[in-house]
Amino acid sequence: MKKVSPFSPTARILVQIVMIILVVASLLPLYNVISASLKSIDEYPTNPVLLPKAPIFDNYKYAAFAGHLIRFTVNSLIYVPVGVALYVVICLMAGYAFGKMRFAFRRSIFLLVLFMSIFPQLLLATQVSKLISLMHLTNTGLGVILSWVAYFSPFGTYIMTTYFADMPYELVEAARIDGASQVRILVSIMAPLALPMIATIAIIGFQSMWNELPFSMLILQQESLRTVTLGIAVLRGEYGLRVPILSAALVIAMIVPLLIFLLFQRYITLGVTAGAMKG
Amino acid sequence: MHNRRGFERDGAAPYVFLAPLLVLLAAFMIYPVVMNIITSFTEWKGYGPWKWIWLANYKTMIADEEFWTSIKNTALMVLYIPLSTIVTLLITAFLREGIRGWKVYRAILYIPNLLGYVLMGVIFSIYLRDDGVLNMAIKRLTGSTIHFLITPVLAINAVGFLLVVFLHLGFGLIYFLAAMNGIDKSIYEAALIDGAGFWRTLFKVSIPSIRFSVEFWVVFSFIEVFARMFSFIHTLTQGGPGYSTFTLEYGIFIQAFSKFKVGYSSAWSVVLFLFCAMISIAQIRLMKRRDE
Numbered sequence: 001m002k003k004v005s006p007f008s009p010t011a012r013i014l015v016q017i018v019m020i021i022l023v024v025a026s027l028l029p030l031y032n033v034i035s036a037s038l039k040s041i042d043e044y045p046t047n048p049v050l051l052p053k054a055p056i057f058d059n060y061k062y063a064a065f066a067g068h069l070i071r072f073t074v075n076s077l078i079y080v081p082v083g084v085a086l087y088v089v090i091c092l093m094a095g096y097a098f099g100k101m102r103f104a105f106r107r108s109i110f111l112l113v114l115f116m117s118i119f120p121q122l123l124l125a126t127q128v129s130k131l132i133s134l135m136h137l138t139n140t141g142l143g144v145i146l147s148w149v150a151y152f153s154p155f156g157t158y159i160m161t162t163y164f165a166d167m168p169y170e171l172v173e174a175a176r177i178d179g180a181s182q183v184r185i186l187v188s189i190m191a192p193l194a195l196p197m198i199a200t201i202a203i204i205g206f207q208s209m210w211n212e213l214p215f216s217m218l219i220l221q222q223e224s225l226r227t228v229t230l231g232i233a234v235l236r237g238e239y240g241l242r243v244p245i246l247s248a249a250l251v252i253a254m255i256v257p258l259l260i261f262l263l264f265q266r267y268i269t270l271g272v273t274a275g276a277m278k279g
Numbered sequence: 280m281h282n283r284r285g286f287e288r289d290g291a292a293p294y295v296f297l298a299p300l301l302v303l304l305a306a307f308m309i310y311p312v313v314m315n316i317i318t319s320f321t322e323w324k325g326y327g328p329w330k331w332i333w334l335a336n337y338k339t340m341i342a343d344e345e346f347w348t349s350i351k352n353t354a355l356m357v358l359y360i361p362l363s364t365i366v367t368l369l370i371t372a373f374l375r376e377g378i379r380g381w382k383v384y385r386a387i388l389y390i391p392n393l394l395g396y397v398l399m400g401v402i403f404s405i406y407l408r409d410d411g412v413l414n415m416a417i418k419r420l421t422g423s424t425i426h427f428l429i430t431p432v433l434a435i436n437a438v439g440f441l442l443v444v445f446l447h448l449g450f451g452l453i454y455f456l457a458a459m460n461g462i463d464k465s466i467y468e469a470a471l472i473d474g475a476g477f478w479r480t481l482f483k484v485s486i487p488s489i490r491f492s493v494e495f496w497v498v499f500s501f502i503e504v505f506a507r508m509f510s511f512i513h514t515l516t517q518g519g520p521g522y523s524t525f526t527l528e529y530g531i532f533i534q535a536f537s538k539f540k541v542g543y544s545s546a547w548s549v550v551l552f553l554f555c556a557m558i559s560i561a562q563i564r565l566m567k568r569r570d571e
């Protein structure tokens with residue numbers, strides 16, 4: 001990255017040592033879980049630390065089927081993409097309106113949306129679950145999707161707004177002189193230009209919804225409907241569940257988030273800088 | 280939002296574009312908050328009719344030891360924010376010097392952010408057990424066990440350190456690295472020619488140049504502490520032992536969904552709402568200052 005540096009060679013080695021200790025320390029909990037998942041229920045209490053003597057996959061079989069981890073993952077893979085699609089459309093439209101259109105109370109409404117983006121879920125949870133039940137959407141995918149889209153949209157809208165606000169106004173002006181409608185300007189000019197940012201908020205939305213707990217906990221009470229995150233949280237609370245089985249369930253639950261990281265690393269990096277309110 | 284050109288308006292179109300968002304927010308955010316304020320003056324189980332008891336919930340709350348523990352714990356989390364900021368900036372500065380393998384380090388330290396609070400909470404609930412890898416190593420070295428999740432003072436500090444410092448490290452590294460890469464390279468070269476060492480470069484060049492990013496980071500950390508801790512606590516300690524790892528958010532959850540005192544939990548919610556309003560004001564002020 002850099003050629004010149006204020007580090008002496010000794011300092012460099014010290015820094016490397018510090019970094020290696022840090023990275024190893026942060027990987028140990030993962031090691032704990034992965035190695036436990038490969039040990040039999042009898043082996044784990046006698047050998048919690050070292051690698052398994054002979055790795056077994058029974059825990060995975062149990063977690064995947066009896067523990068329903070496969071079903072929960074499939075549920076998440078259905079709810080989350082639908083939620084993200086809705087979320088992207090809503091944030092795109094609202095972001096464009098705030099960033100590039102003129103209307104009364106624009107700034108006040110925008111600040112209100114920004115304020116809502118920091119609300120804690122527990123502040124809303126009781127009433128959201130009541131509302132969902134009034135709409136007869138308890139124990140439905142649609143119910144949880146609606147609650148997610150509503151809760152996460154303010155933040156996505158905020159990001160899209162700052163992005164559109166920074167775009168040159170001349171683009172809109174030129175299109176309007178040509179007589180294009182606002183919908184056409186958004187769909188055929190602005191949205192294509194904003195594609196990298198759309199991908200970024202899609203990833204942010206995906207991660208937020210994938211890892212969401214309180215709303216899904218209240219809305220999806222039926223076991224067969226659980227998301228993978230909810231499934232893990234419930235397993236954790238199950239009294240007497242053995243560590244190797246819980247560990248195998250955790251490893252299964254890690255697969256999709258890690259895949260997303262490997263596939264979309266660039267947008268995750270963009271998301272951090274856009275998401276942290278571009279300092 | 281800088282494009283204030285004239286007073287000509289776009290007619291109805293903006294409201295149409297905003298309608299889906301505003302309808303959802305009215306139903307799922309504004310209505311719940313208003314209802315919260317109303318129900319905080321009632322005795323209500325969350326279903327059936329409610330009884331108006333006006334300020335009684337607030338009086339109970341002020342006398343409730345659990346409430347004050349929650350406030351104290353939330354304050355303790357806040358005390359971890361300076362540590363988190365310093366550690367994150369320091370490691371960012373290490374990585375910025377282009378030490379070998381910095382990209383791998385950055386990726387590995389980001390893993391907790393990918394897995395999210397629920398998975399990380401469960402992972403640490405295994406790791407910090409008396410028979411987890413960490414305690415086995417400690418036992419090998421010292422002969423004794425540290426009951427991280429059983430001793431109240433250790434449990435709440437474990438939550439604070441893990442959530443505020445460790446779980447945000449990977450996120451902060453990417454954020455601050457991006458900010459520091461935006462600094463003019465010639466400033467660093469000038470500092471080097473002046474003979475500035477690592478520490479002086481960090482405190483006199485890097486940090487002052489990204490002051491707004493650092494301030495946003497602090498605001499972001501406050502949001503995390505007040506508004507995003509539930510999932511981690513629920514999966515790591517479930518508020519326990521006793522109520523020693525309650526935060527405001529977790530207390531609301533227990534009052535409403537395990538004790539079914541929804542009216543009473545609303546009074547806690549109003550307090551949390553006021554804290555969030557203060558954070559939001561700080562955030563908006565900071566944005567205004569940056570834009571100037």
